[in-house]
Amino acid sequence: MQNIIVTGGAGYIGSHTCKVLKQSGFNPITFDNLVHGHKEFVKWGPLEIGDITNRNHLDRVFDLYKPCAVVHFAAFAYVGESVQKPGKYYKNNFCGTLNLLEAMKDHNIKNIVFSSTCSTYGNPVVLPISEEHVQNPINPYGSSKLMIERMLSDFDFAYKIKSVSLRYFNASGADFDGEIGEYHSQETHLIPLVIFAALKRISFINVFGNDYDTHDGTAIRDYIHVNDLANAHVLALQYLLDGGESDQFNLGTGRGYSVLEIINKVKVVSKREIDVRICEKRLGDPAILVAQNKKICEKLGWKPNFDLDQIIESALKWHESQIIYR
Numbered sequence: 614m615q616n617i618i619v620t621g622g623a624g625y626i627g628s629h630t631c632k633v634l635k636q637s638g639f640n641p642i643t644f645d646n647l648v649h650g651h652k653e654f655v656k657w658g659p660l661e662i663g664d665i666t667n668r669n670h671l672d673r674v675f676d677l678y679k680p681c682a683v684v685h686f687a688a689f690a691y692v693g694e695s696v697q698k699p700g701k702y703y704k705n706n707f708c709g710t711l712n713l714l715e716a717m718k719d720h721n722i723k724n725i726v727f728s729s730t731c732s733t734y735g736n737p738v739v740l741p742i743s744e745e746h747v748q749n750p751i752n753p754y755g756s757s758k759l760m761i762e763r764m765l766s767d768f769d770f771a772y773k774i775k776s777v778s779l780r781y782f783n784a785s786g787a788d789f790d791g792e793i794g795e796y797h798s799q800e801t802h803l804i805p806l807v808i809f810a811a812l813k814r815i816s817f818i819n820v821f822g823n824d825y826d827t828h829d830g831t832a833i834r835d836y837i838h839v840n841d842l843a844n845a846h847v848l849a850l851q852y853l854l855d856g857g858e859s860d861q862f863n864l865g866t867g868r869g870y871s872v873l874e875i876i877n878k879v880k881v882v883s884k885r886e887i888d889v890r891i892c893e894k895r896l897g898d899p900a901i902l903v904a905q906n907k908k909i910c911e912k913l914g915w916k917p918n919f920d921l922d923q924i925i926e927s928a929l930k931w932h933e934s935q936i937i938y939r
Contacts, residue, residue, distance in 0.1 A: 621686030623650025782865035787931035794931030822894030838919035865904025
């Protein structure tokens with residue numbers, strides 16, 4: 614069984630990916646500092662507590678497990694915080710990944726799947742967004758991820774470390790078995806926040822802007838189930854292990870839903886009313902972000918298997934099961 618280091622494997626997407634890796638015959642080793650990750654989400658392989666900014670931590674784990682590849686999730690990912698604290702994001706996301714890549718080079722680990730983001734594109738010029746779209750991030754979070762993509766290209770040229778960068782759109786949903794789900798100490802994602810409002814965990818949901826140039830005036834996003842994301846990571850990993858060249862892929866369904874459509878869908882699925890408040894637009898929020906996913910479907914044989922109903926049903930089941938929300 615091949616060992617795979619999963620940095621940030623105790624987090625939301627990382628833990629779901631560890632489960633799919635295990636089901637696919639790999640041995641996922643979670644490497645996480647538990648700042649935002651959850652120890653109880655590590656169920657499909659060992660947990661090694663460490664930080665990507667600490668070279669000694671990385672050397673110890675690489676020496677112990679001798680992995681054939683790394684799947685790299687470890688990052689700070691709050692856009693608003695990145696604007697207020699850019700140094701925190703460049704230090705952890707960029708410098709931490711540089712440290713990781715240097716350790717991989719020295720330990721002769723030649724494959725990495727990287728958790729990138731559609732935030733590297735910035736405000737879209739053309740929709741849907743393809744991988745050829747200009748990358749012009751508008752916040753330090755997106756900038757740090759774009760810098761990593763460029764660094765990966767340089768490490769491939771210099772050291773033959775092959776990489777796949779997966780540019781996510783809106784990760785959502787939860788494990789259908791109810792073993793893990795989405796839990797952030799500072800929740801910013803729309804679907805869990807709407808569910809919180811339905812469950813009366815919060816009093817109302819804010820809708821930031823209702824005068825966008827969309828069919829109902831609210832912003833449109835591409836929501837992809839976390840299990841579909843996890844499956845894509847395993848396909849990308851296998852592609853690299855089979856000798857694939859470095860590449861970048863969008864991860865989205867190719868279909869967008871507005872904020873009001875999400876709220877209405879949660880109402881229907883939960884059979885609950887939700888108090889909605891209209892607020893001012895947030896600076897820098899594009900009206901529409903929707904992926905073109907043709908490239909990953911054709912090259913890696915991936916496809917999204919779960920629709921919006923399944924996303925919301927799985928998320929609602931998860932949040933209802935958590936005692937903190939009762």
